[in-house]
Amino acid sequence: MDLISKFDAVTIQADNRITEDDRDYCIAHQKAYDVAHSCFHELVYIWEDLTTQQSDILTDKEQESYGRNAYLPSNDDLKISTNKIEEHIKSLHARLIRRLVQHFNQKYHVSVDASEIDAHLLPEEPSGNWRYSNEKNQEYKKQMLSLRLNYQDILNEIFVQLDGRDFREQALYELKEKCHHAAWNDYNKTPKYEIKKDVLRFTSYGCSYDSGFCEDRWDLRDHLKQILRGIAHYDTGSFSLTPSGFSNLLGYNHSSTDIIQFPSCTKVRQLKMFKNGRVDIKFSSDESARTFVSEYLGLVY
Numbered sequence: 001m002d003l004i005s006k007f008d009a010v011t012i013q014a015d016n017r018i019t020e021d022d023r024d025y026c027i028a029h030q031k032a033y034d035v036a037h038s039c040f041h042e043l044v045y046i047w048e049d050l051t052t053q054q055s056d057i058l059t060d061k062e063q064e065s066y067g068r069n070a071y072l073p074s075n076d077d078l079k080i081s082t083n084k085i086e087e088h089i090k091s092l093h094a095r096l097i098r099r100l101v102q103h104f105n106q107k108y109h110v111s112v113d114a115s116e117i118d119a120h121l122l123p124e125e126p127s128g129n130w131r132y133s134n135e136k137n138q139e140y141k142k143q144m145l146s147l148r149l150n151y152q153d154i155l156n157e158i159f160v161q162l163d164g165r166d167f168r169e170q171a172l173y174e175l176k177e178k179c180h181h182a183a184w185n186d187y188n189k190t191p192k193y194e195i196k197k198d199v200l201r202f203t204s205y206g207c208s209y210d211s212g213f214c215e216d217r218w219d220l221r222d223h224l225k226q227i228l229r230g231i232a233h234y235d236t237g238s239f240s241l242t243p244s245g246f247s248n249l250l251g252y253n254h255s256s257t258d259i260i261q262f263p264s265c266t267k268v269r270q271l272k273m274f275k276n277g278r279v280d281i282k283f284s285s286d287e288s289a290r291t292f293v294s295e296y297l298g299l300v301y
Contacts, residue, residue, distance in 0.1 A: 014155040017166065025103055026151040033096045037148065040089045044082055090144040093122055100154050108167035109239040111174060117157040121149060171239055179230035179296040182223035189301040192223070195293060198283045206279030209258075218255040218273050225250050228271070230296040231281065235265045245271075267292070 015023065051072065058068045074080070094114075101114040123143040126136040162170045183193055194201050206224045210217040220228065232246055233239060244264040248255045249271065260271045267288045272280045283289035293299065 014159050015152055017159065018155065022104070022107075026100060026155070029096060029099055030151045033092060033149065036092055037089065040085055040092075041145075044085050044089075047080060047085060048082055086141070086145060090141070093144070093147055093149050094118060096149055096151070097121070097154055100151060101158065104158060104167065109171040109175070110162070110167055112158050112161050116161065117154060120157055121153060123147065172233075175230055175233060175239070176296050178226050180298045182226040183297040184301050191297070191301075193293070193297065195289055198286045198289050200281040200283065200289050200293065202279045204277045206277055207273040208277070209273070209275045215256045216258075218258055220249050220273070220279070221277075224279055227297070231268055231292065234292050234296060235262075235267045 018026070051069070054070075054072060055068050058070070062068045062070075072080075097117050098114045101112050101117065104110065105112055123140055126133060126140055130136045165173060184191055192202055192205075194203065202224060206221055208219045208221070210219075228246060228249055232241070232243055235243060242250070243262055245260045245262045247253060249260060255273075258273045262268050262270060265284075267284050269282045269284055272282070274280075283292065
């Protein structure tokens with residue numbers, strides 16, 4: 001198989017690894033990107049033709065450039081120039097990459113890095129001493145203005161970052177990695193937790209307590225919030241469902257009580273916070289607690 005055939009095979013494979021809805025989304029943005037690319041290039045020609053005609057008509061009558069351009073500037077915020085239009089054209093490529101990456105990141109709860117795709121698909125901007133080279137800058141500008149991205153190339157780059165996993169596998173992999181990182185001390189490679197039968201215990205720095213408000217205020221530390229997100233997935237099998245009792249503990253929310261019940265859950269029962277920072281998470285059984293720890297937190301660093 002020659003190089004072109006291999007590339008075509010990879011492209012087809014990437015396109016077939018997404019759902020029809022995702023493919024329709026990508027195709028729609030591809031069309032919008034293509035139309036914008038073509039129309040803004042046409043606008044450059046239209047604008048340059050307009051400025052030339054205005055100058056030709058008024059050169060003999062107006063000595064100052066302001067007079068020759070009397071009908072070009074806008075009295076409001078609309079500012080048009082060849083340079084501004086070309087800068088906008090150059091920005092279209094990154095916009096397409098970020099739009100598609102954001103779609104997949106939000107839909108599948110993954111964290112694909114758009115800047116890494118930029119580095120692989122976009123021309124390299126002059127840096128260091130090359131920033132002052134007119135020749136290098138003109139070559140970069142020429143490449144950016146003539147570039148046409150294809151959504152399938154972006155998909156290929158996305159799947160490279162997934163490292164052979166599909167989106168759901170990657171989402172679970174990333175969630176477990178975050179839970180593992182939250183549950184272990186990176187410095188001495190020891191766990192921040194201990195298991196007491198059906199209770200998963202974080203002995204310190206798991207929560208904070210403040211009685212200075214109108215009511216008691218209990219907040220989970222960020223690493224405990226991450227572990228609670230893992231527990232939500234462990235119980236529901238979903239990345240988007242938030243069981244009853246979880247919402248006051250996640251995000252910027254807080255709880256007015258030290259004990260939170262999880263009545264809709266089958267694998268976890270409650271969470272209890274202590275003023276010294278300790279947090280106890282009670283599961284439905286010893287086995288449920290051990291399984292969560294084994295699968296999401298890890299038994300070794």
